[in-house]
Amino acid sequence: xxxxxxxxxxxxxxxxxxxxxxxxxxxxxxxxxxxxxxxxxxxxxxxxxxxxxxxxxxxxxxxxxxxxxxxxxxxxxxxxxxxxxxxxxxxxxxxxxxxxxxxxxxxxxxxxxxxxxxxxxxxxxxxxxxxxxxxxxxxxxxxxxxxxxxxxxxxxxxxxxxxxxxxxxxxxxxxxxxxxxxxxxxxxxxxxxxxxxxxxxxxxxxxxxxxxxxxxxxxxxxxxxxxxxxxxxxxxxxxxxxxxxxxxxxxxxxxxxxxxxxxxxxxxxxxxxxxxxxxxxxxxxxxxxxxxxxxxxxxxxxxxxxxxxxxxxxxxxxxxxxxxxxxxxxxxxxxxxxxxxxxxxxxxxxxxxxxxxxxxxxxxxxxxxxxxxxxxxxxxxxxxxxxxxxxxxxxxxxxxxxxxxxxxxxxxxxxxxxxxxxxxxxxxxxxxxxxxxxxxxxxxxxxxxxxxxxxxxxxxxxxxxxxxxxxxxxxxxxxxxxxxxxxxxxxxxxxxxxxxxxxxxxxxxxxxxxxxxxxxxxxxxxxxxxxxxxxxxxxxxxxxxxxxxxxxxxxxxxxxxxxxxxxxxxxxxxxxxxxxxxxxxxxxxxxxxxxxxxxxxxxxxxxxxxxxxxxxxxxxxxxxxxxxxxxxxxxxxxxxxxxxxxxxxxxxxxxxxxxxxxxxxxxxxxxxxxxxxxxxxxxxxxxxxxxxxxxxxxxxxxxxxxxxxxxxxxxxxxxxxxxxxxxxxxxxxxxxxxxxxxxxxxx
Amino acid sequence: xxxxxxxxxxxxxxxxxxxxxxxxxxxxxxxxxxxxxxxxxxxxxxxxxxxxxxxxxxxxxxxxxxxxxxxxxxxxxxxxxxxxxxxxxxxxxxxxxxxxxxxxxxxxxxxxxxxxxxxxxxxxxxxxxxxxxxxxxxxxxxxxxxxxxxxxxxxxxxxxxxxxxxxxxxx
Ligand code: SF4
Numbered sequence: 001x002x003x004x005x006x007x008x009x010x011x012x013x014x015x016x017x018x019x020x021x022x023x024x025x026x027x028x029x030x031x032x033x034x035x036x037x038x039x040x041x042x043x044x045x046x047x048x049x050x051x052x053x054x055x056x057x058x059x060x061x062x063x064x065x066x067x068x069x070x071x072x073x074x075x076x077x078x079x080x081x082x083x084x085x086x087x088x089x090x091x092x093x094x095x096x097x098x099x100x101x102x103x104x105x106x107x108x109x110x111x112x113x114x115x116x117x118x119x120x121x122x123x124x125x126x127x128x129x130x131x132x133x134x135x136x137x138x139x140x141x142x143x144x145x146x147x148x149x150x151x152x153x154x155x156x157x158x159x160x161x162x163x164x165x166x167x168x169x170x171x172x173x174x175x176x177x178x179x180x181x182x183x184x185x186x187x188x189x190x191x192x193x194x195x196x197x198x199x200x201x202x203x204x205x206x207x208x209x210x211x212x213x214x215x216x217x218x219x220x221x222x223x224x225x226x227x228x229x230x231x232x233x234x235x236x237x238x239x240x241x242x243x244x245x246x247x248x249x250x251x252x253x254x255x256x257x258x259x260x261x262x263x264x265x266x267x268x269x270x271x272x273x274x275x276x277x278x279x280x281x282x283x284x285x286x287x288x289x290x291x292x293x294x295x296x297x298x299x300x301x302x303x304x305x306x307x308x309x310x311x312x313x314x315x316x317x318x319x320x321x322x323x324x325x326x327x328x329x330x331x332x333x334x335x336x337x338x339x340x341x342x343x344x345x346x347x348x349x350x351x352x353x354x355x356x357x358x359x360x361x362x363x364x365x366x367x368x369x370x371x372x373x374x375x376x377x378x379x380x381x382x383x384x385x386x387x388x389x390x391x392x393x394x395x396x397x398x399x400x401x402x403x404x405x406x407x408x409x410x411x412x413x414x415x416x417x418x419x420x421x422x423x424x425x426x427x428x429x430x431x432x433x434x435x436x437x438x439x440x441x442x443x444x445x446x447x448x449x450x451x452x453x454x455x456x457x458x459x460x461x462x463x464x465x466x467x468x469x470x471x472x473x474x475x476x477x478x479x480x481x482x483x484x485x486x487x488x489x490x491x492x493x494x495x496x497x498x499x500x501x502x503x504x505x506x507x508x509x510x511x512x513x514x515x516x517x518x519x520x521x522x523x524x525x526x527x528x529x530x531x532x533x534x535x536x537x538x539x540x541x542x543x544x545x546x547x548x549x550x551x552x553x554x555x556x557x558x559x560x561x562x563x564x565x566x567x568x569x570x571x572x573x574x575x576x577x578x579x580x581x582x583x584x585x586x587x588x589x590x591x592x593x594x595x596x597x598x599x600x601x602x603x604x605x606x607x608x609x610x611x612x613x614x615x616x617x618x619x620x621x622x623x624x625x626x627x628x629x630x631x632x633x634x635x636x637x638x639x640x641x642x643x644x645x646x647x648x649x650x651x652x653x654x655x656x657x658x659x660x661x662x663x664x665x666x667x668x669x670x671x672x673x674x675x676x677x678x679x680x681x682x683x684x685x686x687x688x689x690x691x692x693x694x695x696x697x698x699x700x701x702x703x704x705x706x707x708x709x710x711x712x713x714x715x716x717x718x719x720x721x722x723x724x725x726x727x728x729x730x731x732x733x734x735x736x737x738x739x740x741x742x743x744x745x746x747x
Numbered sequence: 748x749x750x751x752x753x754x755x756x757x758x759x760x761x762x763x764x765x766x767x768x769x770x771x772x773x774x775x776x777x778x779x780x781x782x783x784x785x786x787x788x789x790x791x792x793x794x795x796x797x798x799x800x801x802x803x804x805x806x807x808x809x810x811x812x813x814x815x816x817x818x819x820x821x822x823x824x825x826x827x828x829x830x831x832x833x834x835x836x837x838x839x840x841x842x843x844x845x846x847x848x849x850x851x852x853x854x855x856x857x858x859x860x861x862x863x864x865x866x867x868x869x870x871x872x873x874x875x876x877x878x879x880x881x882x883x884x885x886x887x888x889x890x891x892x893x894x895x896x897x898x899x900x901x902x903x904x905x906x907x908x909x910x911x912x913x914x915x916x917x918x
Contacts, residue, residue: 028891077878135892135900152892159894179895186893187900194901195812211875221888221902224845228835246874250867253883261891265828268902269883271870276835276880281842286809290839293808 003442007483007695014699017354021156022702025148025355028155033346033682035262036398043258045400051251053402056337059243060327066209066242067318073212078275079314083239086321091122094201094234097315098128101232103198107190109216109223110134111203112150112340113238113319116363116376131193133222135186142169148356149365151260151342156355190222195283200226204237205339206252207316210245214316216270217256219263227272231280232313239318240336252339259341259400275312326375331411335371337401344368344395344405349683349703350388359388367395367405370412383416387696390687391561392654393598407606413563417441435559436566447482448689449562452554452571455527458493466492485697489730491528498526498533502549515630517545518582520620522593523554524722529592532737535746536592536623542639542744543630548587552578555596560603561688572607576616589620592737594720595688597622598655622656623739624720628664631671640742643674649714650676650738651707651728653721654683665720665738672742677714681707684719686727704731751826751859752910758829762886763898765907771795774911778818781851781907787811788818789838791853796911806843817847817903823869824854824908827862828885831908832869835880844884850903856913 059066071081084090098106106128108114120130120141132141139154140147143165147153154162159179166182167175170189176182194200202223204214214235216223227233243249249271257263279290293311326332345351345359345366356365361373361381367389374382389409399405420440435441435450447454458465468474469490478484499521517540525533533549540547556571579589591597600620605613621629631637648669652662662678669676685703690696708731711717718738719725728735740746752768759766769777774796787810788802802818803810811817819840822832831852835841844850860866866883873879888902898904 024894133901135890139892154892157894162893179893179897182893183890183897183900191901195808208874211878213874213880219889219891220900221845222900224841224882225901228841228845246871247867249870250863254863265830265883265885267884267886267889269885270880271874271883272835272880273874273878274880276841277837278835278841278880279837279839281808281811283808283812286812287807289805289807290811290842291805291837 003444004480004483007693010695011698014354014358014696017358018698018702021148021355021357022353024158024161025156026352028152029149029346029352029355032261032342033352036259036343036346037262039258039262039264045255045258048251048255049400049402052255052339052400053337055243055248055251056401059248060240060333060336062244063239063242063327066244067239069209070207070212070242070316070318073210074314074316077212077273077314079212079316081316081318083318084320087117090117090236090317090319090321091119093315093317094119094236095123095126097232097234098123098126098199101198101313103128103232105129105131105193105197106199106201107131107133107194107197107226107230108137108201109203109218109226110137110153111201111236112147112363113203114201114236115147116321117236117319119236131190131197133190133194133226134218134220135183138186138190139165142166146357146360147365148360149342149345150340156357194222194225194229195281197226197230199232199234200228200230201234201236202227204235204241205256206249207237207242207318208244208246208249209242211273212316213246213271213273215249215252216268216272217266218270219267221268224268224270227270227274228276228278229281231311232315233274234315234317235274236317236319239320239323242318255400256339256341259343259398274314280311322376326371329375332371332375332408334403335368335375335408337403338368338372339401341400342366343398343400347394347398347682348389349392349394349681349685350390350699353699353702354388359385361385367409368403371405371408374412374415379412379416379419382412386413386416390683390690392683392687393602393658394654394682397658407603410560410563410565414565417445417563435564436570437564441564443481444483444693445562445564447478447484448692449559449564449567451558451689452523455493455523459495459497459527462493462495466490479694483694484692485694487697488692491726493527494530496530497521498530499549499551501530501534502537514544514635515546516585516587517547517626518552518579518587518589519547519549520552520589520591520596521549522591522596523558525592529722529725529737532592532740535737535740535743536590538745539627539640539739539742540590543627543635545630550578550582555599556607557595557599558688560599569607572604576608576612579616583615583619588626589616590623590626591620592623592739593722594622594653594656594661595723597661598659601659602655622659622661622664624665624668625661627739627742628668631668637671639744640672641744641746642672643669643741645673645675647675647677647715648741649679649711649717651679651681651684651711651717651719651724653719653724654687656720669738669741674741679707679710681710684721684724684727686723688723691723691727700727701731704728708732751861752856752912754861755824755826755829755859755910758827759908760829762829763906764829764886765905767907767909768912769909770912771914774909775799777909778851778853781909782818783815783849785810785814786816786818787814787843787847789820789836789840789843791820793820793855796853806839811842811846814847816849816851817843817845818851818853819844821852821854821858822873822881823858823860823866825862825866825883826859830866830883830885832866833882833884841882844882845902848899848903849905849907851907851909854908854910856910
């Protein structure tokens with residue numbers, strides 16, 4: 001398929017999901033997302049996640065040794081451990097257990113790892129009956145679909161859809177209609193399967209090395225029933241689930257349900273050290289007291305509790321399937337810390353709108369799925385959906401183990417870029433794009449990754465360049481080659497850039513200026529949103545700063561967002577070099593574009609030496625953060641325009657919120673008597689180039705429309721990011737940056 | 748500690764459990780009110796407290812499945828979250844707490860620990876040294892998988908905790 005066909009197919013798939021699964025998945029993930037916020041309010045989430053993170057780092061570092069310890073512990077308890085190299089190996093082992101136990105049926109509680117192994121299919125082909133007993137998994141099994149979410153596999157289905165499915169599939173005496181009906185039906189049906197089953201299978205959220213305990217986090221009682229009812233219990237878990245000690249479970253017991261569903265604790269945090277002492281339940285001998293039952297399987301040792309642990313058979317299958325290679329991979333290793341809570345999916349605007357059937361690979365879904373899929377199924381599976389991560393970073397705040405999920409997405413994107421075969425259109429963009437990337441990079445990525453060059457060129461020849469860019473032939477070409485959606489207005493590059501304006505002004509720098517400030521001429525403020533740059537300069541000057549707008553190159557945000565890491569690194573180094581004399585002179589760096597402010601303080605850590613990073617991060621400020629600081633330090637607020645009670649609706653930029661920088665804008669605007677209302681939407685949906693890409697245009701608009709709805713009755717809308725402004729401009733009409741409201745020269 | 752007890756009761760209510768506070772003297776009546784028949788149970792192993800004859804303490808699988816209530820002791824309970832710790836024992840505490848629609852848990856006030864930190868002080872030795880198993884259960888089983896929250900999914904739909912106040916705090 002050509003790239004353009006590929007984009008059309010992707011757009012069609014997304015369009016289909018937007019009109020089918022979107023509503024239900026949005027309602028469910030949106031609900032879990034707001035419940036998470038509620039659950040962690042007033043709770044020291046950060047301290048706990050630091051603790052959880054440290055435990056995971058240590059456990060993965062010591063993994064080989066911990067596996068040996070688990071083996072010893074489980075064997076001491078009377079169970080067996082098998083470390084499976086890959087899916088085939090694991091499936092073979094489970095099949096052997098079934099054969100050894102003379103088993104016919106197996107009941108399962110929820111386990112994503114067995115989804116990864118395609119275990120159900122394997123056992124089905126070998127002639128065994130396998131039943132999923134988690135209600136969500138059961139729905140998916142009956143529907144023969146793939147899970148749409150790591151925690152709630154059937155989150156894309158409404159009660160009505162499940163009722164239709166069950167009524168058609170089971171043809172019950174009376175049609176099922178409500179969630180109550182459906183739950184009762186599934187529970188009774190599966191209850192019988194559990195009572196009859198020969199083998200019970202569970203996953204494991206955690207495996208404790210020192211004791212051989214497995215921890216299961218559930219709200220339903222199915223995992224408990226699967227584990228204790230049949231005499232044989234098989235637990236399947238990735239090797240990364242091992243924790244050293246029982247005490248290490250503690251932070252996870254506190255954090256996992258909060259992150260996943262916003263519950264303080266799950267209904268059941270089951271700590272099983274199999275084989276367990278509970279008697280097995282043989283419903284084929286209904287009238288023999290359970291404490292006297294033979295237990296069917298292994299012989300007792302004559303100590304009297306023949307129905308208890310002696311009659312039980314326990315197998316722990318630890319799965320490698322690519323995880324040891326991930327452990328060796330400096331960039332993917334972090335994925336192994338994931339506790340699969342789904343918070344990264346719930347906090348993702350794109351995920352909320354399309355769900356895991358677009359935002360997911362063979363098995364895993366949501367932001368972290370890129371790491372899992374790349375690690376266990378390979379780059380291609382990750383490549384299917386990796387672009388849906390826009391790098392908005394909202395998941396970074398949500399993740400209970402502090403995984404830099406956007407970085408994993410960036411790195412995998414970079415690897416995918418390097419895997420691409422050369423394109424027929426390379427020659428077209430080659431000359432325009434002075435990047436560090438290999439030939440074969442998708443022209444769409446290359447175009448957006450080099451937007452700085454385009455901006456420079458477009459500005460030099462504006463307004464003609466803008467007219468040409470808007471002509472039909474030009475739009476067709478960019479659409480065909482680079483997949484720029486024709487429904488989007490292209491940004492108009494200004495000939496009178498911010499730098500030119502600043503250079504032409506003859507404002508005398510106040511000699512007694514309290515502070516010397518470098519206003520970073522980010523790409524968008526310099527070439528497109530010039531007015532917000534002018535307002536920023538005037539606001540800073542009004543507060544007593546000497547402001548200069550020097551020539552500092554583009555930040556590298558654009559190439560980074562396309563996964564062009566080498567190019568981004570080269571840009572970061574150039575920025576660092578250009579800023580050095582200013583930093584040496586003790587000047588503060590103020591940034592208007594929040595995605596660049598965030599870049600200086602977050603992603604530069606990945607791109608620069610520690611020393612260079614610390615210097616830039618430590619001395620750069622988002623514009624309203626800086627204004628806030630000036631006012632706190634005694635600058636005269638009355639030098640700024642005042643709101644006189646005017647109401648303002650504010651959408652803070654996603655990356656700005658992750659950096660906890662939105663509060664400053666709110667505080668300053670309130671201080672200047674604006675009545676501020678802030679949106680609670682995670683991201684505007686535009687996300688740099690994302691909303692321009694033809695395959696994602698409709699998704700972008702769907703996310704943006706939700707934000708526009710929140711602001712439907714707004715008198716005045718302000719937004720910090722260029723992308724947010726563009727999206728809101730398209731949906732609501734002209735939008736301004738908050739600093740423009742404070743501009744003393746504003747009319 | 749009365750404060751722990753009050754916190755426990757509040758947390759139980761927050762997690763959709765019923766709770767009765769009682770004394771050794773009043774226990775039989777309080778339990779009778781909490782239990783629906785047919786009932787199965789596990790003997791309490793407590794000098795002062797025992798289960799009535801109506802509760803079958805050595806049930807068969809058929810009785811387990813038919814029971815409306817399952818009465819069990821607990822290993823300990825956590826005040827902050829309203830959690831009861833259900834041990835896996837040869838006496839079948841785990842299935843008796845799991846199969847019937849209503850779990851009646853008998854908790855001595857002395858068995859309360861204040862919070863998760865303290866719970867892990869109990870769990871450490873239980874799991875690591877004794878190699879036992881414990882279910883930390885908070886409220887009835889539940890699911891949202893069918894499109895709305897429903898309680899009673901492969902586990903009890905009702906949890907009733909009978910807390911026996913310690914004699915010391917009563918006097
Ligand atoms: S990456 Fe973090 S937020 Fe996402 S599922 Fe894993 S633990 Fe949860």
